[in-house]
Amino acid sequence: MLDFKPSFYEKIFASLDNNAVLMRLTDDGKYFPVWCSREFAEMMECTADEFIARERDDPSLRIHHDDRAEVDYLFKNRVTRAGTNNLTIRQRTLKNNWLWVNVHYAFVADGGDAYAYCNCFNVTKIKRDEERAKVLYEGVRAELENFSDSTLVALRLNLTRDIVEDCRGRERYDIDLRGMKISEHFNERTQYLPLERDRKKFVDDFNTTRLLENFAAGKNNQSAVFFSRRPSGRECFVNFSVTLRRDPDTEDIIAFATEQDYNNEVVSRTVLSKALADQYDMITYIVGGNYGVVIGDEANIPRGSIFPRKRTGSYDEYLNEQIKPALTGSHEEREKFYKALTLERIETALELREPYEVNIHCFIDGEIFHKRFVFYLVDRDAKFYILLKSDTTKIQRAQFAKNEQLRNALEIANQANVAKTAFLSAMSHEIRTPMNAIIGLDTIALREPGLPDKVREHLEKIGSSARHLLGIINDILDMSRIESGRMILKHEEFSFGGMLEQINTMVSGQCRDKGLNYDCVIRGHVDDFYIGDEMKLKQVLINILGNAIKFTATGGSITFHVEQVAHFEDKSTLRFVIRDTGIGIDKDYLHKIFEPFSQEDSGTSTSYGGTGLGMAITKNIVETMNGNISVRSEKGVGSEFTVNITLRNSPKSFDSVKGKKIEVSDLRVLIVDDDPIACEHAKLVLEEVGIAAETSLTGREAVEKVRLRRARHELYNILLIDLRMPDENGIEVTRQVRDIIGNESAIIILTSYSWDDVI
Structure with missing residues (x-):
């Protein structure tokens, strides 16, 4: 123990510029501070006076409990160690922060008093770095010892001592490498690398000197993929990975190395790369206004390339120097393509949707090529994007060729449709004419x-x-016109009351003949006249009423309700509701009722007749008129059909058209038709209602009769003229008649052709 006078060493300590504290030691083993330097006080996060005052009672309380016993022993027994007296302890500051402190101490005496002079160093950072290094070291070591199933070999190499310390794994080499020099290990290891390129890379990149240089440069991890032949003879790709650490105990540099089976990863990566390369000729990232090509090679693009000249560079330069000059089309189209590919537009578009796709056309080496740019967002804040570029020329050309084939097929189909239309039109005339003759002659015979x-x-x-067959022909022709889109709607003024009267006359007679009760009820107000297609509206209502009659047994009832349910601006919506007490419709069949050729069961057509086209035609006509139709039904109870149709309003009313009452017996009619049977039938029908009629078999004869009547001032009131006659058609005959008599006679043109075809 040094023997110094307190007054002397206190002056000495006070004059030293160091981080020190002077502790007084008592005989009972206690110790407390009597002086500390300013630097020491700052380390303890207080002033010197605060430290002396706070620690006077028991300074050991600020020493970590794991270190307290050692400090107590040294100070109580005045233990002086050989060499430098020092120890490292954990000490708590006055702000309760723990520090690692390295203490160099010496004992001094002043008579009967003993002191310990302690020079302290804050080594907290050093200790924490050591602990971190140890944790890392132990972590790597533990990983080495607990290798995964994919680990073939795990090695621990002491680079400092040039020795293989450990070797384990499920496919170790034939010899025990432990204790072998690393250079010898390399010679053994390269025997299992059949490819020269791999042997060279292994020796160059993983020799001891290179690994130590990497560790000194802070490069603690490196890996490479090699093709390996295993000791068993199996060949596979392996990932050789090295992690470098310093042993915290020996300070040696240790390399932890593993070999892992990498076949699946190589295959997956290759398949993905090939798949992407097949789909895209370039995969690029864009960040900070610059691009970098990840996948792609201009050598793989035989024609029409706009591949970047450099693998990395400015995206704007690439856009302006290579893409923009190649754009083709009108000036507006080129500007549109260019703006769509700017970074500003890409950023804006990806804010709204992902991916953002741009298709452009380029003119390169005398040909037009089609390119597709697809952008994905990687990081919005970093403005990091991925660009997938592909050449869609083959796809576009194939699509153009397919479209051309479709156009040709459509043209052929249109021609076939025209031929079908012509055939049906001819059939309409050629079948309807004799059918009308049969019906007419049958009526005459009766x-x-x-x-x-x-x-x-x-x-x-x-x-x-004959009437049934004529109905079938009419249904087929109607369906053909609907399917070909040739149905034409008329917009003519017609008498609504007159139309209902015609329907009621026809339906009430049929109901009376079958023994059915029939009522037509008009609810509320309806106008006298509307504007629309009277003939097709009448066809819809007669179709539904006809079915009601057909499927309702004797003694049943049919009601026909008419109501104007809406009136707005110049239009009105009319609702027609037809109820019957017939056989009803099964609920499972209701959704099929409007399908062509659809009947509830095979017995229906046998029992009731029909083609199954009526309701399909009805629905199509209603929808063509911008209306709707619905049905409710219960099997064995009856059915209810509702039709809503909107018609334009007419200012005309019955009051405005009242005129002189015409007596039927005063009417004189001329029938003009090249078919004598048709003429005879029409004349017979007119005579039944008291109208005198004459006939002409040619247009020329009809014109002469009109001229003679004009001379005698006995004009025909009505002329019924066939549209198509061998010598002159009905239009030409009408024109000649108008030249003679003007508008003094009504002319009605009749035809067995479809009016839609005629129009």
């Missing part, structure tokens, strides 16, 4: 007096069958 009952029965069956 008027003959004294017909035997059997003959009358046969004639009635002929008429019924």
